[in-house]
Amino acid sequence: MSAIQEAVTEAPAVEAVPKRAMTLGYGTSLIMLALLIIAPLFVKNFIIFQLTMLLIYALAVLALNILTGGSGQFSLGQSAFYAVGAYTSAILMEHVGMNYALTLPIAGVICFAFGFAFGQPALRLSGVYLALATFALATAMPQLLKLGYFEHWTGGVQGLVVTKPDAPFGLPMSQDMWLYYFTLVVTIAIYIFSVNLLKSRSGRAFMAIRDNEIAASAMGIDVALYKTLAFGVSAGITGVAGGLGAIAVQFVAPDGYTITLAISLFLGMWSAASAGCPDRSSVRLSLSSCPTSPKAFQKAFLAPCSASFCSSSSSWCRTAPGR
Amino acid sequence: MELFTNQVLAGIATGAIYACMALAVVMIYQAIDHLNFAQGEMAMFSTFVSWQLMQWGIPYWWAFLITLAFSFAGGIVIERLLFKPLAKAPILTNVAGFIALFAIINSVAGLIWDFTIKQYPTPFGSSPFLGSQLISTHQAGMIGVTVLLLIALYFFFQFTRIGLAMRAAASLPESARLVGINTSWMIALGWGMAAAIGSIAGILIAPVVFLEPNMMGGVLIYGFAAAVLGGLTSPLGAVVGGFLVGVFENLAGTYIPVSAMS
Numbered sequence: 001m002s003a004i005q006e007a008v009t010e011a012p013a014v015e016a017v018p019k020r021a022m023t024l025g026y027g028t029s030l031i032m033l034a035l036l037i038i039a040p041l042f043v044k045n046f047i048i049f050q051l052t053m054l055l056i057y058a059l060a061v062l063a064l065n066i067l068t069g070g071s072g073q074f075s076l077g078q079s080a081f082y083a084v085g086a087y088t089s090a091i092l093m094e095h096v097g098m099n100y101a102l103t104l105p106i107a108g109v110i111c112f113a114f115g116f117a118f119g120q121p122a123l124r125l126s127g128v129y130l131a132l133a134t135f136a137l138a139t140a141m142p143q144l145l146k147l148g149y150f151e152h153w154t155g156g157v158q159g160l161v162v163t164k165p166d167a168p169f170g171l172p173m174s175q176d177m178w179l180y181y182f183t184l185v186v187t188i189a190i191y192i193f194s195v196n197l198l199k200s201r202s203g204r205a206f207m208a209i210r211d212n213e214i215a216a217s218a219m220g221i222d223v224a225l226y227k228t229l230a231f232g233v234s235a236g237i238t239g240v241a242g243g244l245g246a247i248a249v250q251f252v253a254p255d256g257y258t259i260t261l262a263i264s265l266f267l268g269m270w271s272a273a274s275a276g277c278p279d280r281s282s283v284r285l286s287l288s289s290c291p292t293s294p295k296a297f298q299k300a301f302l303a304p305c306s307a308s309f310c311s312s313s314s315s316w317c318r319t320a321p322g323r
Numbered sequence: 324m325e326l327f328t329n330q331v332l333a334g335i336a337t338g339a340i341y342a343c344m345a346l347a348v349v350m351i352y353q354a355i356d357h358l359n360f361a362q363g364e365m366a367m368f369s370t371f372v373s374w375q376l377m378q379w380g381i382p383y384w385w386a387f388l389i390t391l392a393f394s395f396a397g398g399i400v401i402e403r404l405l406f407k408p409l410a411k412a413p414i415l416t417n418v419a420g421f422i423a424l425f426a427i428i429n430s431v432a433g434l435i436w437d438f439t440i441k442q443y444p445t446p447f448g449s450s451p452f453l454g455s456q457l458i459s460t461h462q463a464g465m466i467g468v469t470v471l472l473l474i475a476l477y478f479f480f481q482f483t484r485i486g487l488a489m490r491a492a493a494s495l496p497e498s499a500r501l502v503g504i505n506t507s508w509m510i511a512l513g514w515g516m517a518a519a520i521g522s523i524a525g526i527l528i529a530p531v532v533f534l535e536p537n538m539m540g541g542v543l544i545y546g547f548a549a550a551v552l553g554g555l556t557s558p559l560g561a562v563v564g565g566f567l568v569g570v571f572e573n574l575a576g577t578y579i580p581v582s583a584m585s
Contacts, residue, residue, distance in 0.1 A: 074415055076360075076422070128358045131418050132547055135360065139544050259540065263422055 036184060045176040049248065052180045055187045056245045061268040063237035066194055068269060070203065071230035072210030073122070077134030078265045080141040081235040083257035085111045085242025087145065090160045090252045091153050100165045100247050104186065107243035108236045115235020119228030138262040145254035159253025162246055183244050190237055197233065206230050329458070330573045336462035337531070338569020339469035343524035344546025345553060345561035346476075347517040352555050353493040354513040355406065357417045361424035362521050362546070363539030365401075368428050369394040369522030370529045370538075371436050374443060383446045387526060391519045398518025402511045432536040443529035465527045472523060473562060480558075489513060545572065 036055075040048045060082060068074045088107040092098040098106075118137065125133055145154055154160065167178035197203050205226045208216035217223045246252045344362060351359040359365075369390050376386035401424065409420055447464030480486040491499040492509035500506050524546075525539060532538045549568045553560025 068415070074418065076418075128352075128356075128414065128418070129551075131360075131414075132358055132551065136544055136547070139540060263426055266419070266422055267426070 033188075040177050040180050045174055048174075048176040048180050052176070052183050052248045053245070055180075055183045056241050056248060057265070057268060059187050059190060059241040059244070060238050060265050062191065062194060063234045063241065064265055064269045066198070066206075066237070067230050067234035070198055070210065071206040071227060073130060073227060073230065074266075075134040075231075075234070076131055076259075076262050076266060077118075077137035077141075078234075078238050079257045079259065079262035080137045081111050081115055081238040082242035082245065082261060082265075083141050083145065083252075083254075084114055084235075085239030086246035086252045086257070087154060087160075087242075088239065089243030090162050090246045093162055093247075094160055095153060101182070104240050104243045108240040111239025111242070112232045112236030114239075116228050116232035118235070119231030122231060123224050123227055135259070135262075138259045142254040142258055145257070154254075157254065159251060159256075162250045162252065164250050165247065179248055183248070186240065186244065190240065194237070202226065202229065326577065327574075330577045331570055332458045333462060334570035334573035335566055336458065336465045336569070337528075337572065338549075338566035339465050340524045340528045340542060340565075341545045341549045341568050342562040342565025343469060343472070343520050343527075344542055345549035345565045346473075346558055347521040347524070348546055348550045349553070349555060349558050349561040350513050350517040350520070352550070353558075354510045355410065355417075357406075357414070357421070358547070359517070360418070360421040360543075361428060362517070363543030364425050364428040364432075364536075365394070365397070365518050366521035366525030366542075367536060367539045368432050369397070369518070370443070370525035370534060371432055373522075373526055374441065374529075374534055375436070377444065383444065390522055390526065394518040394522035395515040398515040399511045401518070402514035406514075407507070407511075429536050436536070438536055441534040443526075443534045445530040461530060468523065468527060472520065476520075476558075485512070545569070 040051060043051075060078060063081075064075065064078050085107040088110050089100070089103040092103040092106060093100055122130055122133055146157055164175045165179065166175055167173045171178065173181075198206070205216070205221045208219065208221055209223055209226055213223055249256075344366070347362050347366075348359055351357070351362070372393055373386045373390035376389055377383065381389070405420055405424065406417070409417055445461045445464070447460040480490055488499070488504045489509045489512060491502075492504055492506040493513070496506045499509075524542070528542055529538065532542070545568050546565070549564035550561045551564070552567060553562070553564035555561075
């Protein structure tokens, strides 16, 4: 109980962050965007693939940031949502023959529902217990995917191979480059969505809950609803990232979505937070205020990129055959 | 019926390991109010150390004792270096610290000893225990060592000065400090003991799950389950929870149809 009390009493200690420290100017943002757009024109296909994975992980970290930075809950189980998204996309593409772009919203919706459902019991948990429950979810997910019941759909231990889409309309670009731009567009769209979400009524409700749950409910915010909603939105975005990941890697298998992935995402969020704030001694401060200023997202964008770049080059390529 | 008894006994044997892990988790939880996500990796590292000692030709029980001492010291060092500075930090920072420790120990073990799966010796042998087909000598040994450990811990906490001081520091730190107990060092001591208990669990389970850097993942989850079942604040509850989880795991594996589990 004392942990909860601590969380409640300590939360308001978050001070206002100096605005300049947290923001990137429009100019910098545009330059970064331009770099992201022209970068693939000058590198080899494999590097483009790496850049695509980097965007995908950035998206997953963004999702975790909404959950942690926005609503003050945290999750060590993002790999589970990522896996559900990846499998949804892969199954819809391979068994139903659906277009890859259409599978992404479906993956997002299914993961939203999954996250929302998982958020229900998680509501009653806080602090270490929430960490524990999500940790268990992440550990259990690979085993669940291997279940005999679903083997017809999931391919069991062997996983599923996904065909990589060609560039449409006869555009003269390689599959990797097309997928990169496709991912970039999805990422930017979701980024704009997240920024607007956090600026909206719901976003302010998230932050009120993060800062002080009791005060938030006194102000008439439905704490239970918004907490589960934050879980759902975060899981939904992670699911889209997972779906993109499945298409990019062309392969899904249960052992690609272990706790290690959840830990990389967690570390990604962490480094995003510490990069967003120049004062390293107050990592927590920046973590909780990072997403409140939308521009910080831009900055938060780069850090997970570097983090995910490392993890994508080390762990992911091992699971992707033929790469 | 024989299958049932067999499975229950095997469950008690693995349950003994879960009980050790749960006990280690609970000791740290009581001391600092945080769950040690790196407990399994610490145990794994200790197990690797004992394996290395045996590779150098040190007999099993000497390696066992040296490993215990190493883990004890290692636990104290981790507490002093990493978690003492975090004592006043919020939950998220602590969780990140544990996760970092998890990742670091896992990678360092992989770096030193490689990710290949290794055999681990058992001092008890694996022949049937006392001529009965119900349980192997290694399983009996696991139960025996755990019971000895639990009795030793019971006497330590009930009848020694320092055990009493540790209990005082865990339950009411301010009052304990007022009567002259160095609570900070009691926490470090708790870490050391938790690390040592974890290393015993690792060494005992290694012949079953084989030695590799990810060996403790499943064990740790069951250990957490046991600790939560026992209420997280009660060492006795953790031990009972550990045995229960072990038995349930085996019975579910036996009686729920295989097609559902694969």
